[in-house]
Amino acid sequence: MLYKNPYNNYFDYVVQRDLDRCIRCKACVTQCSYGANFYDPDREMIYSLDANCVGCMRCSTFCPTDCIRIVRNPDAFRPNANWKDNNIKDLYKQAGTGGIIITGMGNDKPFTNYWEHMVIDACQVTNPSIDPLREPMELKTFLGRKPERLEIGRDGDITTKLAPQLVLETPIMFSAMSYGSINYNVCESVARAARELGTYWNTGEGGLPKALYEYGRQTIVQCASGRFGVSPEYLGAGAAIEIKIGQGAKPGIGGHLPGEKVLEGISETRMIPVGTDAISPAPHHDIYSIEDLKQLIYALKEATRYEKPVSVKIAAVHNVAAIASGIARAGADIIAVDGFRGGTGAAPKAIRDNVGIPIEVAIAAVDERLRQEGIRNEVSLVAAGGFRNSSDIVKAIALGADAVYIATSALMALGCTLCQQCHRGRCAWGITTNDPELARRVNPEIGTERLVGLIRAWSNEIKEMLGLMGINSIESLKGNRDRLRGVGLSEGELQTLGIRQAGT
Amino acid sequence: MKVVYPREQWCVACNLCEVACMTEHSRTKDPLKAYLTERPRPVSRTKVEYRPPLAISVMCRHCAEAECVEACKNGTLTRNEETGRIELDQDRCLGCWMCIMACPYGAIGQVAMHVGGEERRVANKCDLCPDRDVPACVAACPNRALVFEDRG
């Protein structure tokens, strides 16, 4: 309390330490990057400043005697269904600072999670299920424009000229996270995992560090409104190019990398001076219409000799279906739609928690619209924003996605505990920080293994689920909404998702 | 011969290698008792040197030409010709600390030992955990900042 403003002294966590079991090894002291744990040599004791704790659990997982418990501060405001704790605390904070509240990660509010209201069909008696351990099961996914019809020559070869495709061994890719928002070790872990898995990772809007050019064939290079790090070599290095229009966590606003995070390597890669804020404009100032977007798509295709698919990434917003249709007609090969649970390195909390729509309904709306217009084959649809497990992904593909992007889950595989402090650059798990001492906490050797482990596990589960539906290829699941049913949804919700009520 | 190598670029200064080493070289093999109740208290044979932002865990290199063996006047420190390891026989140690002065890595420390009811200080250093396949510090390190390798 001393020297603190009482109005702002409501904190979220308490670090409880069983002193009988504390061996004063100081692991908790060195691991806390928020200055919450201390060693007092006079009393030969470890103690904690609870107000500094963000609940990341780095210390409790490292404590060799498991004597730390991070608990929610039991201090309680009088219960009030209207004024929840975070409403109250945020208000106090803002009265004290006069500033916008910035946060990290994705929307954490209890909006309906539609994945949890959808169930998957299985074969019984009348049609056989398939055992993926004994029979072939195909997860291979191609992203890019598909021809309306295929012409086959006399010798059986396809004679139709095919548009460039991304070839994925599993329908899961690593979503855009910029170098700078995450550090080099994290980028390297993700890139190496993508190569090992036969899938792709995405540079985000921070450019591609020179040392990672060797992973170019597994890389989707992004071109965002700030154009950071975009050069002919950069475009040439990637397997595909993605124009970033929007991001699920903060639709309608641009990226912001604080100057403190712009260190040597990041400055070189982004092509901006050390220590300057990297602020991406909210819109692309050369794109005010679908026609303008078309020009950029074709400029990028021209620059890369029409050899690479071009993706356009948008945040899922109310009018997403019509916008997606425009994007398809503008010549994009892939549309990536990012739902409002998608993560971020920094966003105003008011925006993160209130703007955009869930990815579930966005997939359904976009897929439906493109089908109605007869242009579904012209683009692939990649869904992003809050995939937590393999069943979310199976449901997304059944709703109409061709593949998904994951980023939050990927960071969690590297240790992230969703403490939402990414914007502070002090990540105790060494992920969203460029401080060399903290960045060391992600050893790419271990990081790569863990990412590969996660995607392998999910891919195996996807195969199991395809098998029980009697499907032997992920292609046959795409847009196969008949294999989904809704539980506990209103008529309107079922209609929007294009699925039937369970039991019918 | 396999020895422990620190890879300081991955050391996160968590001290868990020290805790593991101390526990392994304790009577009870229990970190709580090793730290809190065992007397004399066991001491880790690896030392995490932490000068932010640098951190490295330093232990005996089992040198091919070992300065400590040269310096030791009564045969407490010897090379095991079979395994190549530099061994320290604490029962023989007189506590002259010539080895501590001689070791270029600062890898030798001291520990208290009970001899016939009396407490005596003797030299202490990494023995590569003869009872284990992988030394305790390597097994405990959460970030592979210690590896047990034969680098020729």
Ligand code: SF4
């Ligand atoms: S390491 Fe994380 S959980 Fe532990 S005290 Fe620090 S902020 Fe709290």
Ligand code: SF4
């Ligand atoms: S990590 Fe656990 S045992 Fe070590 S000093 Fe902290 S509380 Fe004590």
Ligand code: SF4
């Ligand atoms: S256990 Fe590993 S990371 Fe922790 S201090 Fe020792 S060498 Fe460093």
